[in-house]
Amino acid sequence: MIKQIKKRNGQLVDFDANKLNKWATWASDINGVEWASVALDAVKKCHDRCTTSELQKAMISACIDREDESHLYMAGRLYSAECYKEVFGSFKNIPTLKEMYHKMTNAGLWKHMDYSDDELDIIGSYINHNLDLTYPYNQLFQIKNKYALTNRSTGQCYETPQFTFMRVALGSMSIQPKSTRLNDVISTYKYLSHSKTNAPTPYMLYFGTGHLGLASCCVYISKDDIPSISAGDHIAYMMTCASAGIGAAMLTRSKGDPVRNGTIKHLGKLPYYKVAESNVCANKQAGRGGACTMHLNCLDPEIEDLLRLRHPKTVDDKKIKNIDYSLVYNKLFLQKAAKNEDWMLISYFYAKDLWEAMYSDDLDKFTEKYNHYLSIDVPKKMVNARDIAKLFLVNSYEVGRIYEFAADNANSHTPFNDTIYSSNLCQEVMLPTKPFNGVMDIYEYNSDGEIALCHLMAICAGRVSEEEYEDVAYYSLLMADNAISIMNYPFESLATSATSRRSVGVGITNLAYAMALNNLRYDSAEGKNYMHRLAEMHAYYLYKASLRLAKEKGNAQWMLKTKYPNGWLPIDTYNKNVDLVHTQPLLYDWETLRKQIIDNGGIRNSTVCAMMPCESSSLASNTTNGLYPIRNGVVIKIDEDSKKVFIAPGWEHLSDNYQIAFDIKDSDMTDTYAIFQKFTDQGISADFYKKYTKDDNAVSFKDIFQSWLYRHKMGLKSRYYINSASGVDVSSSTIKEPEEQKGCDGGFCTL
DSSP states (O other): OOOOEEEESSSSOOOOHHHHHHHHHHHHTTTTTTOOOHHHHHHHHOOOEEEEEEHHHHHHHHHHTSSSHHHHHHHHHHHHHHHHHHSSSSGGGOOHHHHHHHHHHHHTOOOOOOHOOOOOHHHTTTGGGGGGSSOOHHHHHHHHHHSBOOOTTTTOBOOOOHHHHHHHHHHTTSSOHHHHHHHHHHHHHHHHHSSSEEOOOOHEEEEEEEOOOOOOOOEEEEEESHHHHHHHHHHHHHHHHTTEEEEEEEOOOOTEEEEETTTOOOOOSSHHHHHHHHHSSEETTEEOOOOEEEEHHHEEEEEEETTHHHHHHOOOOOOOSEEEEEEOOHHHHHHHHHTTTTEEETTTTTTHHHHHHHSSOOHHHHHHHHHHHHHSSSOEEEEEEHHHHHHHHHHHHSSSOOEEEEEEHHHSSBSSSSSSOOOOSSSSOOOOOOSSSSHHHTTTTTTTTTTTEEEEEEEETTOOOHHHHHHHHHHHHHHHHHHHHHOOSHHHHHHHHHHHOOOEEEEEEOOHHHHHHTTOOTHHHHHHHHHHHHHHHHHHHHHHHHHHHHHHHHTTTTGBBBBBGOOOHHHSSSOGGGGSOOOOOOOSSSHHHHHHHHHHHHHOOEEOOOOOTTTTHHHHHOOOOTOOOOOOSEEEEEEEEEEEEETTTTTHHHHTTTBBGEEEEOHHHHHHHHHHHHHHHBOOOOEEEEEOOOTEEEEEHHHHHHHHHHHHTTTTOEEEOOEEOOOSSSSGGGOEEEEEEOGGTTTOOOO
């Protein structure tokens, strides 16, 4: 029983239930939810002489315990009030933007961004702190605890959510011409605060501050010598410090190959991968460790060991579990596996040109070189292609962190003239890389090597009307393009390539909500036609935006390294099998756009599209993740400090419309990604879903192999997670062989 309560100034006063009831009534006004039992439960959670803050937190906890959307919004109002008390003393003490700007810049928390007091007064008139009262608790919690500037040692928070959004807008638009800057800041803030755009974690954390590690993704490649491998290690370490996720590939010889004219036997890739693991795990990124995906070539003689590096049953000295892996393959490998034929493993040391041909879109060229090495006397190992496929798929399902990279698909549907060797950490970035000659080469302005860097943004489907999509696309691309100019680069070579390429990936998030809102399904004809319309609109307006930016700021310096000057558009090189799964014609005037791009000599950016997971940032916009269907309508996470409930947007009235991911077949998810890939110049973080039951704890090899074949057939460039919902331990499940193994005649797909 609470008799007395301690105020923030330490004063003990008699507990007044009427004040608590008024507070609960105010918090419930947003949607008229029942509040009396919430207040009663909060009192039960507290002790006599508790603090007002403890009572407030108990109210929030009581709301969360209801595990419904309405009470999450009530909890959000309570939490928002708590945030304003913590940061400013109360809702009544909110400073103006001008006051906040000078306070934060004087404290060294915001950087000086050359805005005049008059400009800050105008911009400040558009900031709407009442929006914080309209967000659900989980959204506010993510913004405050992940993105708002905070002293991580003392816990002191300096920003409320609307000031966080405004900092990002001020910082990202600080380099805009003064003639447009005010409108650019206001529009950027509006779209962020109304959850129409979704900015990645580096932007939310660092725009407007002195720390400008703004890149989301970094991709590099090493060649077959110690100086180049050392350069790759340095890149992994430094770019992890700069807040980027790492995608890596190593074109190096294999275990047992001769070194120094045979005086030394090569130890293989495991020692190098262990160094990469150490480099990315050595530093923290906003409270989390760095991360890397290493790409493994299916030609590699070490491939059987490499595919087991994360498996729990692998012996410790052959286990490297803190980085992820992606298998690089092409159509010929899949054909060999489908026909149950042999596959040649051969080291890069003995077949450099064959390895290079793996990354070509010319299958005939690769096949010719493959047959050449089969016919000559050179060290190689023959294995059954299906055995390698099975090893890969078993580990993909049991471990979940082994991905796919279709090198031929990646290098056929692309605006680049240069080779793409790998993807990034999350498998959606598809950009050229070149190996460096040594560590010092990275610091040279005119280096022969190239690190790929991608800046990401996302547009929230279901929140942006067709009428405003063009403007939202423009400001999404503008923010990412400005990040390229504003970012601090740890290497001169990176500054050169990033600012010369200007590679951007604006994706789509919240697709599941948009589908539910329109009462559409991922596996229906109507749903696939809707996704085609959305994907086309998204890409068309992004290319228009890049053309507009080119006219405002100039084309990318390395535009001639792309196909845009000749009029390339994604509708030219996409996999035509996509058109078998929808009936939606094109709606936009691509040919006029093509002519405008040719007349302009290209556009501002080498790429404009990539479909990322939005795993963390989606929480700050209260959206569903990326292109993914939801796994559950209500997700509950309990940690040492609190209980967190995440509810799909609109769940209370759209629950019958939402489609659960584990109820969608692999083929329909492939169709979904293929439709978006048609218009996407980079790639897609493509997740798939498998439901296990206690009665069916086995996976059909035929089914999962056919799914892999179908992904390639439909033009997917990569595959990310395989998510499992199980009543059994996935690691204990088995792979069921088909009754007959007769290649394509035994039930396997053909290519």
